[in-house]
Amino acid sequence: QKEVEQDPGPLSVPEGAIVSLNCTYSNSAFQYFMWYRQYSRKGPELLMYTYSSGNKEDGRFTAQVDKSSKYISLFIRDSQPSDSATYLCAMTSNTGGFKTIFGAGTRLFVKA
């Protein structure tokens, strides 16, 4: 079993839809949870990070962490074609020197 599970998709939605992206994990030591966006042929860029459980909002993006269920989500409101990319969840614990474990990434297509 992988430490972090993420559905690779692809996920195709119409413009303006609410998108829900999710990851589950098995290591309860993870404390920091991140979402990265990766456009084709580019390096990942950090979208949001949260510490422990709770919600965090930034513009059209909301990140949720439920540590009791070992489940994290990223919601994108009013999705735009420019949101079409691969979204990777990532998480870090402070054991072993802050190794960051990434999910496989979900490919998202937003159709105009």
Next chain:
Amino acid sequence: DSGVTQTPKHLITATGQRVTLRCSPRSGDLSVYWYQQSLDQGLQFLIQYYNGEERAKGNILERFSAQQFPDLHSELNLSSLELGDSALYFCASSVGGGAVDEQYFGPGTRLTVT
């Protein structure tokens, strides 16, 4: 543009060969991370250096090694290359070396082993 530079952009080599990938971090960043991204394994953390010293190690093969130099640039050496080593190799940098430090990724080096 993240400010992290990687060279070369593309590299094609044969099995059994050795290659060196180079990374220059953003100005002021002390940490450098190396990642491997392949279709079947996703983005895998290899190793982290902080101010010249190894800080954390991930799933890095013994055939791979890295170092960070006094000017903070880093090199990833891959030897005895196998077909399965074909992947995108990303370097990232951050100001500090902790879990909450935002990592800025470079554009990657695409390695093809034939």
